[in-house]
Amino acid sequence: MAEKSFSASRIPGFATTAILVFCALYLPIVMLVLYSFNSGDSVAVWEGFSLKWYPLAWSNEQVRDVTLRSLTIALVASVVATTVATMAALGTTRRKKTKGQTLIYLMINQPLMVPEIVTAVALLIFFAAIKVATGYQGLGYLIAAHSAFCIPFAYLPIRARLEGMDKTLEVAAADLYASNWQAFRYVTLPLLLPGIVAGMMLAFVTSLDDVVITLFVKSAGQDTLPTYMLAQIRRSVPPDVNAISALLLLLTVIMLTLFFLLTRKRD
Amino acid sequence: MVYAIEARSTRKVYGSGSFAVTALDNVSIAIRKGEFFTLLGPSGCGKTTLLRMIAGFETPTSGQILLNGQDISTQPPNQRPINTVFQSYALFPHLSVRENVGFGLKMKGRPDAQIAGTVERVLSLVKLEAMADRKPQQLSGGQQQRVALARALAPEPEVLLLDEPLSALDLKLRKEMQVELKRLQLELGITFIFVTHDQEEALTMSDRIGVMSAGHLLQVGPPREIYNRPVNRFVADFIGETNFIPATIAGGVATVAGGARLAVATDAPTGDHTIAVRPEHVRIGAEGDGALPATVGESVYFGTDSHVHLTLADGTAIVARQQSDATGAGVLAEGSRVGVSFADGSVQVLED
Numbered sequence: 288m289a290e291k292s293f294s295a296s297r298i299p300g301f302a303t304t305a306i307l308v309f310c311a312l313y314l315p316i317v318m319l320v321l322y323s324f325n326s327g328d329s330v331a332v333w334e335g336f337s338l339k340w341y342p343l344a345w346s347n348e349q350v351r352d353v354t355l356r357s358l359t360i361a362l363v364a365s366v367v368a369t370t371v372a373t374m375a376a377l378g379t380t381r382r383k384k385t386k387g388q389t390l391i392y393l394m395i396n397q398p399l400m401v402p403e404i405v406t407a408v409a410l411l412i413f414f415a416a417i418k419v420a421t422g423y424q425g426l427g428y429l430i431a432a433h434s435a436f437c438i439p440f441a442y443l444p445i446r447a448r449l450e451g452m453d454k455t456l457e458v459a460a461a462d463l464y465a466s467n468w469q470a471f472r473y474v475t476l477p478l479l480l481p482g483i484v485a486g487m488m489l490a491f492v493t494s495l496d497d498v499v500i501t502l503f504v505k506s507a508g509q510d511t512l513p514t515y516m517l518a519q520i521r522r523s524v525p526p527d528v529n530a531i532s533a534l535l536l537l538l539t540v541i542m543l544t545l546f547f548l549l550t551r552k553r554d
Numbered sequence: 555m556v557y558a559i560e561a562r563s564t565r566k567v568y569g570s571g572s573f574a575v576t577a578l579d580n581v582s583i584a585i586r587k588g589e590f591f592t593l594l595g596p597s598g599c600g601k602t603t604l605l606r607m608i609a610g611f612e613t614p615t616s617g618q619i620l621l622n623g624q625d626i627s628t629q630p631p632n633q634r635p636i637n638t639v640f641q642s643y644a645l646f647p648h649l650s651v652r653e654n655v656g657f658g659l660k661m662k663g664r665p666d667a668q669i670a671g672t673v674e675r676v677l678s679l680v681k682l683e684a685m686a687d688r689k690p691q692q693l694s695g696g697q698q699q700r701v702a703l704a705r706a707l708a709p710e711p712e713v714l715l716l717d718e719p720l721s722a723l724d725l726k727l728r729k730e731m732q733v734e735l736k737r738l739q740l741e742l743g744i745t746f747i748f749v750t751h752d753q754e755e756a757l758t759m760s761d762r763i764g765v766m767s768a769g770h771l772l773q774v775g776p777p778r779e780i781y782n783r784p785v786n787r788f789v790a791d792f793i794g795e796t797n798f799i800p801a802t803i804a805g806g807v808a809t810v811a812g813g814a815r816l817a818v819a820t821d822a823p824t825g826d827h828t829i830a831v832r833p834e835h836v837r838i839g840a841e842g843d844g845a846l847p848a849t850v851g852e853s854v855y856f857g858t859d860s861h862v863h864l865t866l867a868d869g870t871a872i873v874a875r876q877q878s879d880a881t882g883a884g885v886l887a888e889g890s891r892v893g894v895s896f897a898d899g900s901v902q903v904l905e906d
């Protein structure tokens with residue numbers, strides 16, 4: 288190419304800025320992981336290497352309890368959200384364009400656009416009314432709330448995958464005697480699967496990580512891992528919370544790596 | 555006679571209001587059983603639209619599509635015994651060659667053993683037995699094309715639709731596949747409806763050709779008839795190269811500028827018309843003796859023959875095609891004056 292195109296990397300100070308930003312993003316995380324191996328119980332003074340905080344954290348019954356609750360909610364919510372998101376994505380990409388489509392798109396993505404605190408308060412009021420009416424106090428509220436706000440996270444990768452898919456393939460399936468259901472089952476679904484799995488993992492991580500909505504919606508004794516950890520660090524950061532964070536980080540990194548591998552364009 | 559496929563006053567309008575596009579305007583066509591029928595026309599003339607309505611991907615705005623005399627206009631594609639070879643091939647990327655080819659039979663609910671047998675047979679028909687376990691991405695363009703063909707043939711359709719199936723292939727492969735397709739069609743006796751905008755492809759392969767332009771079907775006939783007896787200027791111009799010369803017709807004689815008189819069909823329309831002559835039917839000789847006087851222009855050498863550009867007395871430019879000789883002695887000097895005549899029966903009178 289004869290003419291030089293615009294490149295951000297030629298702006299003066301680009302490299303320095305980039306390094307500073309990466310430090311700001313990742314140094315705290317490196318510190319966190321590092322101090323989860325600290326043998327002392329301070330998060331400020333390094334006293335030598337030790338693995339003791341990991342078994343210690345797990346021997347705490349409360350930690351086990353909230354971890355299990357978090358995983359249960361995240362699992363159920365991500366399955367529900369992904370199912371709804373898949374149907375929504377099919378509905379918004381595989382039907383004739385209609386006037387209301389933008390509105391539907393906005394509605395699906397509402398949790399991304401409305402401040403979380405607003406959704407949280409709205410859910411609090413809504414669920415309070417149901418609690419009064421039915422007397423039900425269980426985990427259902429948290430699961431329902433998480434399912435709802437996880438939908439857009441599952442929806443976006445699924446929709447992207449559907450839009451990138453060659454529609455002629457579905458036409459070809461119909462040409463080869465496939466009914467609508469067969470075309471979906473044998474052509475659309477297998478090709479969509481990486482998008483669905485990616486969406487589910489994104490929803491899972493999002494649910495696992497949520498604090499604001501959970502704080503507002505949970506009943507007494509329904510702490511999840513993040514809200515429990517938040518309560519623990521009111522005064523100081525206990526090293527076992529550090530260890531749990533490091534494990535959560537590991538889980539997230541694994542999931543996001545898988546997400547990347549699945550959504551990466553093949554060929 | 556019952557035709558394999560019939561279109562009766564079929565119209566297709568895309569969109570509505572001020573965005574309406576008439577892709578197909580009252581097209582009527584009858585395609586015989588076992589025929590190799592080609593739809594030929596420039597880009598955007600509605601070939602794909604007609605094919606899509608026959609396949610069932612599109613419903614006619616008005617008119618009907620008939621299969622074996624039965625109206626199938628509103629039948630969904632999965633209920634029509636008609637298969638398509640798509641221009642983009644549209645092979646299923648997550649399935650192997652074998653599974654791609656077996657897809658139609660599987661959807662029809664055939665037992666696995668029968669599917670396996672048919673797939674083997676069809677794969678050997680297109681010489682792809684060795685590739686059965688590969689994925690489509692692991693094949694060359696020509697091999698993918700053959701998988702697409704095998705996939706469409708495996709369910710034994712009554713009619714096979716091919717939408718420019720060879721346009722993505724290079725010239726050599728294209729020629730091979732033309733022969734291959736023709737062989738398959740003769741062997742299987744299936745009705746082929748083939749779409750192309752390549753006139754040479756249409757002429758060499760087809761039993762009959764339908765020439766289309768801007769949503770209309772202009773002429774239907776065997777290749778020779780289309781080439782030698784084009785009904786109008788568009789067909790004459792689109793198929794092969796043609797010289798157009800203004801003339802006045804009366805009683806089987808065409809009088810062109812300069813007074814030369816040419817014999818044409820006695821039933822030709824009278825009045826001022828255009829006559830068409832193919833370059834290979836133009837003879838160059840000495841001046842006089844009833845020949846059209848002309849001035850020689852540039853000669854372009856093409857190997858087996860040369861195109862000699864000539865200017866007639868009234869300024870009309872025409873082209874003559876001359877066999878090349880080994881020595882180049884026959885090359886006409888630019889600016890020399892010659893007499894032009896036309897081979898017997900080669901002059902066509904066009905109505906518009």
Ligand SMILES: Nc1ncnc2c1ncn2[C@@H]1O[C@H](COP(=O)(O)OP(=O)(O)OP(=O)(O)O)[C@@H](O)[C@H]1O
Pocket residue numbers: 568569575576577595596597598599600601602603604751
């Ligand atoms: N889905 C559609 N919506 C609106 N207009 C369309 C649609 N499909 C085709 N058309 C229009 O209809 C006309 C005929 O299109 P068609 O695809 O049948 O042409 P074609 O003869 O197959 O051309 P090509 O040789 O380029 O494939 C074109 O003017 C095209 O723009």
Ligand SMILES: [Mg+2]
Pocket residue numbers: 601602603717
């Ligand atoms: Mg086309």
